[in-house]
Amino acid sequence: MEIGIIGAGNIGSTLAGYLTNLGHQVTIANSRGPESLSEIAAKTGATPVTTQEAAGAKDLVIIAIPDKAIVNLPTDILSASKAIVVDAGNYYPSRDGRNAAIEGGLTDSEWVAQVLGHPVIKAFNNIVAPSLASKAVPAGSPNRIALSVAGNDEREKQMVMELIDKIGFDAIDGGALSESWRQQPGEPAYCQDLDKDALKAALQKADISKRAENLEQADEIARPYL
Template structure:
């Protein structure tokens, strides 16, 4: 596939390396421009491009940036795209500022989809970067980490789940985008390196009435890192 990755941080660059190794044509972009990506390119095999070029990728676009930066993306290009768009982001108020739409009930990725004017698939948001980079193993390995995938487009979810399996993790269907709060910061399924059955259980344990409190707790824990 032709894949564009917007965001060259730990998650974006790790995915670039995996996907390039799988034989995909990967372009990677960040807010500072292609000239700043020579080291990432050397380490991953991805081609440094502008954000607009990455947003024009034909088959798959991965957005891995802070929520506050979503509004600065090339919206018109993304809205018109025929590609699958994956949102890996998480809303943290202390980093992103208060988002009334999310705090009013939208999931992080429902808000992203509204801003982009394009459906998105929620994936790769509930694993820490070191685990994503180091803990991929072949299918059938004991205690293989599972990743949950949420979205409203069934065909697109299946494509993303196959990619996750190929990278080296189990993939489970976490339902519609409106259910993706179950894998957001502070919830039982967030960044726990769980296997398939444990992740399914954690997703079901999530309590909507505790969502705001769980986010506040997660935000306070993460605050020193922003």
């Protein structure tokens, strides 16, 4: 596939390495421009490009940037894209500023989809970067870590789940995009390195009445690192 990754932090660069190793044609971009990505390119095999070029990838675009930067993306390109668009980000108020739409009830990714003018799949957000980078194992391995994939298009969801399996993790269907709050910061499924059954249980354990409280607690814990 032709895959563009927007965001060259820990998640974006790790995915670039995995996907290049799987034989995909991978481009990677950040806000500082392709000339700042020579080290990541050498390490991952991905091709540094502009954000506009990564957004124009034919088959898959993965967005792994802070929510506050979503509004700076080339929405003209993304809104017209025929590619699957994956949102791997998370909303942290202390980093991103208060987002009235999210705090009014939208999930992170429902808001992202609105800004982009394009449907998104939520994935790669409920695992810490060190685990993503070091804990991939072959299918069938005991205690294989699982990732949750939420979205409204079943075909696109299945395609992302298959990609996760090839990278080295189990994948489970996290439901519609409106249910993706269950895998957001502060919830039981968030960044816990759970296997398939445990992740399913954690997603179901999430309590919508505690969503705002859980986010505040997660934001407070993460504040020193953001």
